[in-house]
Each structure stands twice: as structure tokens, then as C-alpha cells.
Amino acid sequence: MKVLVKNISEIATPLGFEKKCGKSMKDIKVYKNAYILTEDGVIVEVAEGKFDESGFTGDIIDAENKAVIPGFCDSHTHFIFGGYRDEEYDMRLKGASYMEIQEAGGGIKSTVAATREESFDTLYEKGLDRLDSMLSMGVTTVEGKSGYGLDIENELKQLDVMEKLDSVHALDIVKTYMPAHDVPFEYKDNKEGYIDLMINKGIPSAKGKATFFDIFTEKGIFEIEESRRLLQAAKDAGFKLKLHADEIVDIGGGYLAGEMGAVSADHLLMANDKSINKMIEAGTIQTLLPVTAFSLNADYARARVMIDNGGAVALGSDFNPGSCHSNSISLMIALATIYMKMTIEETLTALTLNGAAAMGREKEVGSIEEGKLADLVILDKDRYKFLSYTIGVNIVEKVIKRGELVYDKKQAYID
């Protein structure tokens, strides 16, 4: 089945089947007055000018002289969770810190209690709504983590919910197993016991159910040597690695990510120069989550140092019920461009091709070119620079996933 997307004012996309590093992050290909031809969900032609429609029997999507970009690849979310933490957020607005709340038994632990309580079906229904919301912001591939079960059964419940969602929803989901998100209440005086449980039972139980293993490497949560043991066990079991690193305190989590050959290290608000250089040397993608920094009222990650020294930077939403209850792509773009001093071209690469690479999907998605899946966003503006210029506003008009129109903002309104 062929689909033609025609009357495109401008296509803006990074090009390639590998992550972009350093200076090349800003190299965006811009086609003017263009079209995209797809077949069976895959892009077969991208060109400027008019496509000869005589004898064409496929479907046509008219972009009405609007700009087209690749579907966003959000490589860091915790979107399967029970309950909410609005009261804790209010406490933070009144001055309590994220870690104070966590140490007092709130934070991740309160979401773990709520997620254990919630049935598969309830988590699934909430997941559907959250995926719809992501789609409306132009996200076509998303990473989702477990990490709110913290026991064998409930961690697998989260992964199974994502598996089912992936099979029914237009968005593609890349699953991450994260039993090392925190030490559960029942092991509060026996962290070693929990680490042994994860190594001996948890990791084997999740084999084949998730692509990545992730850990919260943080002072007072999992320290460097504890993290190393867990990461090694996960790597030996065939998982690719991710780390939540250097978010609150610099304990060298970014350096460990480089040493372990992790695909990505995420947050990195406090990452020091040695860690940044180690990640660059190791090819570890530095995934930055500016909406979390904004929500925690913390300093932003040093994107310019990372990019100017040759690093590959991705951007993710970190959508979760605690540190960042927002999946807003437009807010993320505003923060990345204004506070992290990324250009809009670097930001686009970070949210598409590099995000795809942070999920191991760079060969399939993340750019608009022959051979990639036809995952496209039609903006309601004719130039891609409106992505940053229209501050904090969602300018996604239509979303195409594997060549099929799956979201149209205009149909969301009653006339």
C-alpha cells in the first residue's frame, strides 16, 4: 500500500542510521516544497517538487503547505504508574526537597505502594490515555520503564502492561526493566538482600521481556559499587544498559555508565568533566531531561559542554508521577533551547535520531529518509523553527505512524 504525503512546505530532518555526535548534531537536511512517498509503512522517496500523481492509486495525505519533521522519539519515561503525588508536589512548591520527601518514605516508595495496588487492567487503561496524550504531541516511539513494582511480580506486571499496550497502540514502546529504581520498604534494612534478589531472581525473570536494564545510581539509593554489580549481572543476562546518573549528587554515575558501555546515561545535572569525557569516549548517549530540572528547580545539565566536546545528546521527557509530572514536548524544547543553549537543529536531532539511538531504534526511526519507517509529524506551521519560536505551545497538527494517519488535531474539535 502506497501513501503520498504532498504539499509539504518544508521537511526538516537529521539524516543517517547512527546517532549524531558533537557538531554533526546541528546538520539538519531541509527540503523545500517537497513530498514523501511511503510503501507498506516505510519511506521510499523524499524529494523536492511535485510528485506525478497520474496513475497513482495509493492514499494521499495533504500537508496543506505545512512543515514535516520525524516523529519524536522520547527515550526516557516512567509512564506506567499507579496513583498520583500532587500533595508531594505541593510540598515541594512550599520548600521541601525531592530527596527530603523520598527519605521521609514518600517519593518513589509511595508510587510503588499505589502501583502494587492497581490491577493490570487499570494500569493498562491509564497507559492508553497517556500514550494518546504523547501521540498528540508528536511522539511516535517511546521508552517506558518498570520500577514501581520493586518485587518480582509487580515489576513484571508493569512490563506486561507495556507489552499489551505496544500491541494495540500506534506508538511503539521500548521496554526497560528497572527493579533498581529504589530499595523497597520490605528491604529497607537489607539492601544487599534486595540486590541479591534482583541478581538471582529478578533479572532472570525479566529476560526477553525488556530490551534495557536501568538503575537509579544516586547517593543513598544505589551507590557506585552496588550499581556496578547489578549492571554487570544485567549485561551478562543480555540487557542493554541505561543509568539514572548524577541527578542530585555527583557520585560519578556518568563515569560508571561509560565504563560499563551503557547505551545512555540520563539526567546528568551534576555530571563532572571527567564523567562527561568518559561517556563521550565510550559512545554513551547523554540523555538530558530538562523538564525534570525545571520541576525540581535544579541546575540544567551542561548540554553545551557535552556537544562541544563531541558527545551525542538526546532529550527525553522523564514523564513520571514525582519528579516530572509532564510529558510536554513543547516545554522540553523551550527549556533545551533557552536554558541549555541548544540550537533548534540540535534539539530536533536530540529528540529524533539521537532519541531513537538511545532506544536502540536508530536503524528504523528518527529521520525522514528512504528505508526508515514513515513516522512523521505535520506541524500546524510552515517552518520547523516555529518549534522553538512558539514557546511552550504544542504545534503538532497531524501524526503519521508507519504511513498511516493516526492523529489529527482538527478532528479533536467539534465544529
Ligand SMILES: N=CN[C@@H](CCC(=O)O)C(=O)O
Ligand atoms: N530519579 C529517579 N527516577 C525518576 C523519578 C521517579 C519518581 O519520582 O517517581 C526520575 O527519573 O526523575
Ligand SMILES: [Zn+2]
Ligand atoms: Zn527517570
